[in-house]
Amino acid sequence: MNKFARRFLKLILGLFLYALGIVFTIRANIGYGPWEVFHMGLSLVTGISIGEASIIVGLAIVAVTLIMGEKIGIGTLLNMLLIGFFLDLLLAIGLIPKVESVLVGIPLLILGLYVISLGSYFYIGSGFGAGPRDSLMVALTRRLGWPIGLIRSLIELAATILGWVLGGMVGIGTLISGFAIGFCVHSSFKLLKFDPTKIRHSTLSESYAELKAALRL
DSSP, rough: OOOHHHHHHHHHHHHHHHHHHHHHHTTOOOOOOOOHHHHHHHHHOOOOOOHHHHHHHHHHHHHHHTTTTOOOHHHHHHHHHHHHHHHHHHHHHHHSSSOHHHHHHHHHHHHHHHHHHHHHHHEEEEEEEEOOHHHHHHHHHHHHOOOHHHHHHHHHHHHHHHHHHHHHHOOOHHHHHHHHHHHHHHHHHHHHTGGGOOOOOOOOHHHEEEEHHTTTT
C-alpha cells in the first residue's frame, strides 16, 4: 500500500472514530456534547437531521477558517460530509444503545470524548487538512498562543450557549463535555506526542497531484 493510500485510510478511520465518539456522548443520555447541543438546536429549528446540521455548520466554519488563513484540503471537505453521514448512520442502526443510568452514562460520555480525541489524532495527522472545527481550534491556537486544550474548551462552551438558545438539550453531560474535552484532547495528543500545529496539510491541488503520482506507481 502506497503512502497516499495509507494517509487516506487514516483520514477515513479518524472521521469514523470521531462520529462514533459523538454517538457515545449522545447515547450516554445525560446531556448532549456542546456541538451536538448546537446541531440538535439547529435541527429542531430547521427540521433537518442532526447529521445534516453538522454538515451545514461545518461549511460555515470553513468560511471563517479560510479568512483566518487556514488551508482547505480533501480532509476538510470529507470531514464536513462524512462525520454527519456516519453520525446519522450509526444513530439509525442503533449500534450503541441509549443508557438509562447516570452512573453508566458518565463513563460512556468520557469514553466518547476520548474516542473523539483519537479520531482527531488520526484525521489531523493524515495531513489532508483538518476538519472545520479543528481548523478553527488550530487557527485560534496559532493566533492567540494559548494552550490548545483551553482554546478547544472555549469553542465548545460557545457552541453550547448557541445550541441552548436554539433549544438543544443541555444536561450534566454537556457541562462535563464542555470542560473535559479540552483535557481529553490535550492529554491524548500529549500521550501520542502529537502537535497538530506542526502538521503540514496538503491543499486540494497538492492532494490531486499526490494521487496522480500514487496511481503511476
